[in-house]
Amino acid sequence: QESRPRLLQAGPLLPALEQALAERYAVQRLSDQADPSAFLAAHGTDFVGYVTSAVMGLDAARLAQLPRLQVVSSFGVGLDRIDLAAAAARGVQVGHTPGVLDDCVADHAFALLLDTMRRLSAADRFVRRGDWPARPFGLSRRVSGARLGLVGFGRIGQTIARRASGFDMAVRYHSRRPVEGAAWPHEPSLHALAAWADVLVVITAGGAATRHLIDRAVLDALGPEGFLVNVARGSVVDEAALVEALQAGRIAGAGLDVFADEPRVPETLRGLDNVVLTPHVASATRETRQAMGQRVIDNLEGFFRDGRVRFAAT
Numbered sequence: 001q002e003s004r005p006r007l008l009q010a011g012p013l014l015p016a017l018e019q020a021l022a023e024r025y026a027v028q029r030l031s032d033q034a035d036p037s038a039f040l041a042a043h044g045t046d047f048v049g050y051v052t053s054a055v056m057g058l059d060a061a062r063l064a065q066l067p068r069l070q071v072v073s074s075f076g077v078g079l080d081r082i083d084l085a086a087a088a089a090r091g092v093q094v095g096h097t098p099g100v101l102d103d104c105v106a107d108h109a110f111a112l113l114l115d116t117m118r119r120l121s122a123a124d125r126f127v128r129r130g131d132w133p134a135r136p137f138g139l140s141r142r143v144s145g146a147r148l149g150l151v152g153f154g155r156i157g158q159t160i161a162r163r164a165s166g167f168d169m170a171v172r173y174h175s176r177r178p179v180e181g182a183a184w185p186h187e188p189s190l191h192a193l194a195a196w197a198d199v200l201v202v203i204t205a206g207g208a209a210t211r212h213l214i215d216r217a218v219l220d221a222l223g224p225e226g227f228l229v230n231v232a233r234g235s236v237v238d239e240a241a242l243v244e245a246l247q248a249g250r251i252a253g254a255g256l257d258v259f260a261d262e263p264r265v266p267e268t269l270r271g272l273d274n275v276v277l278t279p280h281v282a283s284a285t286r287e288t289r290q291a292m293g294q295r296v297i298d299n300l301e302g303f304f305r306d307g308r309v310r311f312a313a314t
């Protein structure tokens with residue numbers, strides 16, 4: 001008879017994290033089951049813990065299939081795919097991994113910003129195709145001294161702002177409320193921010209409150225000389241409007257790590273040369289992913305030892 005707490009794992013996680021979990025708990029992986037619904041109907045009552053990720057999430061329907069659940073530990077900081085209200089109503093604690101990924105996500109935002117504005121990936125393709133002997137590559141855009149507009153100013157947004165000072169960039173940010181003591185000016189109007197900025201970096205939380213915040217009107221305010229970078233959630237940008245704006249040259253380019261229906265990326269986006277596309281990897285360095293895995297363990301240990309996850313979602 002298994003005496004360790006029983007955890008259900010939504011899907012694959014880092015091998016080192018899966019191993020650390022298996023050393024401490026009795027873990028089963030839902031994605032290994034031939035028929036997950038039948039499995040949950042038969043065994044849903046077995047599990048006290050659920051391990052998931054910001055991408056895999058946990059919705060109210062799944063939660064209802066786990067009637068004895070007490071704790072959720074999610075790999076990632078974003079909570080837009082976890083039904084926090086449904087969890088709270090059941091008294092289920094939710095832990096996530098804030099703080100440890102700010103640097104690498106900010107770095108990746110800058111990588112996308114530099115790549116789109118300086119046309120790094122396009123230049124690489126140009127050399128590889130053997131086009132260099134035939135013609136000059138053409139010009140890109142100056143990053144140093146450019147105007148950076150941040151949409152969202154939480155931990156990661158503020159880290160991006162600090163990175164920008166090394167490039168002598170002017171920084172302004174838009175968020176629902178000004179951040180007290182911030183060294184950069186708050187812009188209450190998203191339209192005004194987009195009109196002012198040379199590059200708009202989206203790093204706000206996903207979910208219903210920010211859905212399609214970046215719409216056609218915001219893109220038109222950014223304008224034909226403006227660039228968009230998104231390291232938040234695909235849902236924050238109206239992707240169809242973005243594709244149209246890019247195709248028509250109504251904005252200059254985009255660097256995207258997240259997509260409306262990832263891992264599916266529209267063919268129309270993949271065909272554009274002024275777009276840099278990465279597969280949701282902003283936090284995916286060895287160091288950061290290891291630290292995130294440790295938080296997943298810490299949250300579970302906190303819960304089973306003291307009755308509280310260490311990094312609670314609020």
Ligand code: 8YV
Nearest residue numbers: 053054055075076077078283
């Ligand atoms: C991860 C993320 O890519 O933390 C988040 O919210 O989106 C990312 O760090 C994701 O959790 C990995 O599954």
